[in-house]
């Protein structure tokens with residue numbers, strides 16, 4: 405297919421060429437954030453998996469690095485995590501960067517075995533540049549669960565051991581280890597809890613503080629079965645005692661309601677910060693997305709926090725504060741009435757297709773932001789007061805017929821209870837990430853216009869006063 409440089413984002417990571425899916429092995433070490441990712445260097449659709457590698461020191465400009473892990477005789481290199489083994493528990497060397505990943509054996513799968521996914525190790529003694537697979541792989545063998553993958557390992561300071569959170573078909577299994585090599589099963593979670601429209605994949609477990617108290621968040625990606633179809637990231641808030649996870653209640657919660665955030669997990673070794681990043685696509689149509697010569701981008705890094713709304717505790721996600729450096733010169737419009745329609749483009753000069761827009765309303769009323777071009781293509785993003793939900797409608801936003809699953813109007817419940825809305829929108833050529841109510845409701849959505857959507861119009865049929873609106877074009881590019 406012809407190259408689509410117009411669809412290349414400026415501040416989201418994309419591989420220069422070929423297929424990418426899940427983020428893997430996210431770990432911070434000596435000033436650098438590492439991002440490994442599911443990568444097929446042989447084509448633009450999913451294939452035998454490798455771990456690609458990219459690094460950033462500022463969370464917005466990315467450098468793609470040589471491939472870190474290649475498929476081998478034990479199989480493809482599926483998703484997993486990485487840690488810094490500061491106390492050399494595994495004996496690979498002080499401060500070894502250790503990757504814990506799934507070996508997926510396609511031959512065993514074809515032969516009809518159920519044990520084709522096993523957990524293995526690789527280590528790097530030069531900060532992620534070169535890697536050695538552990539000779540004793542696999543370190544955690546499958547006892548007959550077909551879907552047995554995506555280990556997320558972290559050091560549990562209270563229990564003084566490594567804890568592995570593993571996706572095992574329709575539940576999570578926790579394991580522990582003193583040395584990353586010998587694993588003991590601790591407990592299972594979730595067979596009867598949460599969303600089960602599809603298989604559980606790519607989990608994560610981490611502590612977050614709220615009101616002086618520590619809670620644990622368990623992230624469980626699920627495919628399909630997301631709130632707007634296909635793949636999505638659900639989470640549970642609860643406690644973890646080093647053995648088992650106990651949720652506070654049975655409510656299913658979503659870290660991102662949009663169709664295009666999946667396999668999101670967090671960076672290890674970032675001290676008290678909790679930074680999350682996802683794959684910006686959906687298995688329903690990822691292999692058909694009309695970009696070339698690469699397929700897929702990641703989301704922006706997001707900082708996670710807990711927030712209490714009534715009796716519930718939710719995750720709130722905001723773009724990591726480093727993202728604001730991309731938008732240093734905002735144009736701010738003071739309070740104004742939107743009326744039936746308000747032509748924002750007339751007020752904002754040089755609008756492109758890579759920018760940040762923030763708005764705060766004075767009251768709760770239905771509104772939509774229409775982002776369009778002269779070809780009649782438009783993306784609509786807004787709030788529907790009667791339904792009390794946020795929505796993104798991409799049915800008329802350009803190319804949709806590459807997959808029957810792509811076109812649609814997607815919604816997300818408003819969780820905030822304050823009588824005014826705020827929205828922060830990050831646009832980057834073919835994506836928008838909407839952080840509503842300071843990140844309580846998040847939606848990530850792709851769109852593929854045939855000409856940039858540079859015209860901005862606000863609509864509010866019942867009237868609306870905006871307290872403030874801020875626009876800023878992106879100032880730095882990754883490539």
Ligand code: FRU
Pocket residue numbers: 425426442453482483484506553554605606667
């Ligand atoms: C999630 C996933 C993982 C698996 C990987 C394979 O998107 O299916 O469960 O490890 O992708 O590429």
